[in-house]
Amino acid sequence: MPTEQHSYDELHGEGWTRLLAAARRKLERTSGALDGEIGLLAPSDAERRTVIGVTGRYRPETAKRLAVPLTALDAYLYDRCGTGLLQTLGHLNGPLRDRPAERADEDTRREQVLTSARSSRLATESWFAAWLDRLAADGTLTRLLRRGDAPLIDAAVRVLEKLPEDLSRILPLPVLAEWATGDTKALVPGSPLEQLVLRALAQRAGDEVPRERAGRRALWESAGAIADDLASQVLVLGIRPEGDTVVCDWLRDAADFGIPFRLTLHQLASGPVVPAAGDIFVCENPAVLRAAAAELEAASPSLVCTEGVPSAACHKLLADAVRAGARLYWRADFDWAGLRITATAVERHGAQPWRMTTADYREALGQGQSTPLGGPPAASPWDPQLARAMEESGQAVMEERLLPALLADLTRT
Numbered sequence: 001m002p003t004e005q006h007s008y009d010e011l012h013g014e015g016w017t018r019l020l021a022a023a024r025r026k027l028e029r030t031s032g033a034l035d036g037e038i039g040l041l042a043p044s045d046a047e048r049r050t051v052i053g054v055t056g057r058y059r060p061e062t063a064k065r066l067a068v069p070l071t072a073l074d075a076y077l078y079d080r081c082g083t084g085l086l087q088t089l090g091h092l093n094g095p096l097r098d099r100p101a102e103r104a105d106e107d108t109r110r111e112q113v114l115t116s117a118r119s120s121r122l123a124t125e126s127w128f129a130a131w132l133d134r135l136a137a138d139g140t141l142t143r144l145l146r147r148g149d150a151p152l153i154d155a156a157v158r159v160l161e162k163l164p165e166d167l168s169r170i171l172p173l174p175v176l177a178e179w180a181t182g183d184t185k186a187l188v189p190g191s192p193l194e195q196l197v198l199r200a201l202a203q204r205a206g207d208e209v210p211r212e213r214a215g216r217r218a219l220w221e222s223a224g225a226i227a228d229d230l231a232s233q234v235l236v237l238g239i240r241p242e243g244d245t246v247v248c249d250w251l252r253d254a255a256d257f258g259i260p261f262r263l264t265l266h267q268l269a270s271g272p273v274v275p276a277a278g279d280i281f282v283c284e285n286p287a288v289l290r291a292a293a294a295e296l297e298a299a300s301p302s303l304v305c306t307e308g309v310p311s312a313a314c315h316k317l318l319a320d321a322v323r324a325g326a327r328l329y330w331r332a333d334f335d336w337a338g339l340r341i342t343a344t345a346v347e348r349h350g351a352q353p354w355r356m357t358t359a360d361y362r363e364a365l366g367q368g369q370s371t372p373l374g375g376p377p378a379a380s381p382w383d384p385q386l387a388r389a390m391e392e393s394g395q396a397v398m399e400e401r402l403l404p405a406l407l408a409d410l411t412r413t
Contacts, residue, residue, distance in 0.1 A: 008081060011092065015050030023073060024089050028097045032086055034070040041065050106145055113141065113150050120157045127204040128160070134203070135196075149192060155181050156196040164224040166319070170269050170312070173220065173227045189213065189227075205309070206340050206376050221312035232265035234314040235305040237289050238298075239280075245271040258297030260289055265313040273317070275302060277325035279413060280318070281354060282306060283406070284332040284341065285399045292410055301413040306332070309341060315348075322349050329354035331406075334361050335396035339378040339387060346382055355402055355409070358385040364402055370395035 011020065022038040030036065040047055043066045048059050051066045054076045059066055074085035081088055089096060114132060122128040135141045135153070144150050158180040164171050174184040177193075187194045195209075198216060201223050202209045210216050217227055226232050238255045241248040247267045254261040267273065280302040283289060289305040306314050318328060328351035332338030345351040373396045380386040390396075399406075 008088075008091065010080070011088070013046065013050075014044065015046035015048075018047060019050060019054075019068065019073075020089065020092065023070065023085060024093065024096060026070065027086065027089070028099050031098050031100050032096060034074055034085065037067050037069045038073075039065050039067045106142070109145055109150065110136070110141055113145070113153050117153055117157050120161060122157070122160055125204075127206075128200065131200040131203040134199070140196075152193055152196060155186070155193055156200065159187070159193070159197045160200055166224075169224060170229065170265065170316070171225050172229070173225050176225050189216070206378055207337065208375075218309050218311060221315075222309045224312060224315070226265060226312045229265040229269060229312075232311045232313040233262050234311055234317055235286060235289060235307060236261050236263060236317070237293050237303040237305075238300040239275050239302050239304070239317075241273050242276050243272045243274060245273070247271060247273050256298055258293050258300060260293050263313060263317065265311070265316065268313055268316050268320075273320070274324045275317070275321040275326055278302065278327070280304060280321055280326050280328050281410060281413075282318070282328055282330040282345070282351065283399060284308065284338060287400050288403060288406055291403055291407060295407055296410060299411075301410055302326075303410065306341065309337075310345075318349055328352065331356050331399065331402075333396065333399050334364065334390060335373055335398075336375050336378040336390075338399075339380050339390075343379065343381055353382045355405060356380070356386070357383050358389050360402065360405075361386055361389055361397060364397045365393060365395060367401060370397050372396070 010016070018040055019038070022040065026036060026038050027033070040051070042064060043051070043059075045061070048061065048063065048066065051068055052059055054068055055072050070085060077088045078084045083091065086096065114136065117123075117132055118129075120128070141150075141153070144152055159176060162176060162179050173187045177186040178184045180186070181193070185191075187197070198209045198219055201219050205219065205222065210219060217231060220227060221232055236251070237258070237260050239251050239261070240255045241251055247263070247270065251261060251263070251273070263273070278301075282304045284306050286305050286307060289303055292300045292303055304314065304318065310318075318326075322328060328345065328349055330342055330345040330349075330351035331354040332341045334356075342351075342353055342356055346353065370393075373390060373394055377391055378387065
C-alpha cells in the first residue's frame with residue numbers, strides 16, 4: 001500500500017477539488033450518512049477521468065453532469081489511502097460539521113433565550129412581545145447566538161425593566177447600565193446592548209430607531225433615561241415658578257418680558273422649579289411658541305414646546321407642575337407620531353387634548369395641501385374617530401396650520 005502522504009497527494013489534483021468539496025457539503029448536511037450521491041455540473045476533463053476511476057464506469061466527454069455514489073467514493077478512498085471518505089475529509093480539511101445537530105442545538109438555545117425573556121414582567125406588553133418576535137425573525141437573535149452574545153438579550157430585558165415609570169425621575173444612562181449589568185459603560189452609544197434596547201424603545205413608540213445621535217438621545221429621554229442632563233432641554237414661555245432660586249428668577253424675568261426660555265434638565269434638578277398651579281398649554285412645534293411670544297409677549301399664558309418627542313426635561317417640568325395642581329392642555333401634529341405623543345401625555349400626565357379632535361383635523365385638512373402620512377398607524381383613545389379619519393385621508397396636517405386658532409385660545413386664557 002502506498003504511504004499515506006503519497007496517497008493524499010493524489011487528492012490535491014484538479015480532478016478532486018470540487019468532488020471532495022461536494023462530498024463534504026453533502027455529509028455535513030446529513031450528519032455523515034453515506035446513503036446518497038453527489039453530482040458535478042459541467043465537469044472538466046480531469047474531473048471526468050477522476051469520476052471514471054472512482055466508479056469504474058466510462059463517462060463520455062459530452063456528459064453535462066456526473067453522479068458519484070458516496071459509497072463508491074468511500075470504497076475508492078479506503079482502497080487508495082487506507083482511510084474512508086469521512087476520515088479522509090477530516091485529514092484534508094479538518095473534522096466535518098454535523099449541521100443538523102448544530103441547528104438542533106441552536107434551536108434549543110434560541111428557545112431558552114426567548115423563554116427567559118418572556119418570563120419578564122414586561123412580557124404582557126404588546127410592544128415587548130413584538131420586539132422579541134422581530135429579533136427572532138430578522139436574524140438578530142441567530143447572529144447573537146453564533147457570536148456567543150446571546151446573554152445580551154437578558155441584559156436588554158433587565159435594562160427595560162429598570163427604566164423609571166415616573167418620568168420626572170432623573171436616571172443617567174451610566175447608572176441604568178450599572179443597575180442592569182454591573183458595567184457603567186454597557187450602554188455607551190453604538191454598543192450592541194444599546195442598539196437592542198433602542199430597538200425595544202422604538203417598538204414601544206411605534207417607530208424605527210433614529211439614525212442621528214440627537215434622535216437616539218430623545219428616544220432614551222422618552223423612556224426616562226438621560227445621557228446628558230445639559231443636552232436634555234425644554235423650550236418654555238410664560239412659566240412663572242414660585243420657588244426662590246436663580247433659575248426661578250430667570251424664568252419669572254423671561255415671562256415678564258415675554259421672552260422664550262430654554263431650561264435644561266440640569267437646571268431643573270439643581271433646585272425646585274415648579275410652575276404655579278394653573279393652566280399650561282403644550283405644543284409640539286417651536287413656531288407656535290415663537291408666534292405666541294411675538295403676538296402676546298408677557299400676556300402669554302404658560303406654554304411649553306416639546307419640539308417633537310418630549311425630552312426628559314420636558315417630562316420632569318410637566319410632571320412636577322401636575323403634582324402642584326397644574327392642568328395640561330396638550331396638542332401635537334396631526335400625524336401618527338403626534339397621536340402617540342398625545343396619547344402618552346394623556347396616560348402619563350392626565351393631559352387634556354387641545355384642538356386634537358376629528359373636527360379640528362378635518363377643518364385643518366380642508367385649508368390647504370398636506371403631506372402623506374408615514375410610518376405605522378397610531379390610535380387616538382381620546383377621540384377614536386380621529387385616527388380613523390386620518391387613515392381614511394392618508395394625509396398629515398402640521399400644527400402650524402392651526403396657528404390662528406391656537407393663538408386665539410391663548411389670547412382668551
